[in-house]
Amino acid sequence: MSRGQVNEISEQKLIAYTGNYTDYLRQREERYEQQLAAHKNQQKEIQALQQFADRSAPSPPKLHSHAKLNKSSAWN
Numbered sequence: 001m002s003r004g005q006v007n008e009i010s011e012q013k014l015i016a017y018t019g020n021y022t023d024y025l026r027q028r029e030e031r032y033e034q035q036l037a038a039h040k041n042q043q044k045e046i047q048a049l050q051q052f053a054d055r056s057a058p059s060p061p062k063l064h065s066h067a068k069l070n071k072s073s074a075w076n
Contacts, residue, residue, distance in 0.1 A: 006017045006024035015031075017024040 003018055004020050006019070006021060008015045008017065008024070008028065017027045019027070
């Protein structure tokens with residue numbers, strides 16, 4: 001018995017699935033679940049990197065109140 005092939009165009013790519021239509025539906029669902037899991041992992045990684053960057057970024061220098069007063073008095 002020869003196995004068929006079902007082709008699908010998704011996101012401008014041709015994807016070949018082996019087997020009959022039922023096999024195609026199962027394989028497509030598995031592929032979708034894998035892509036979804038990869039996306040979730042990528043989002044977690046992005047969030048972790050952003051948190052690291054936020055913690056590691058230098059904070060802007062703070063002006064003391066007397067420094068502000070000295071600047072304003074220089075103009076008088």
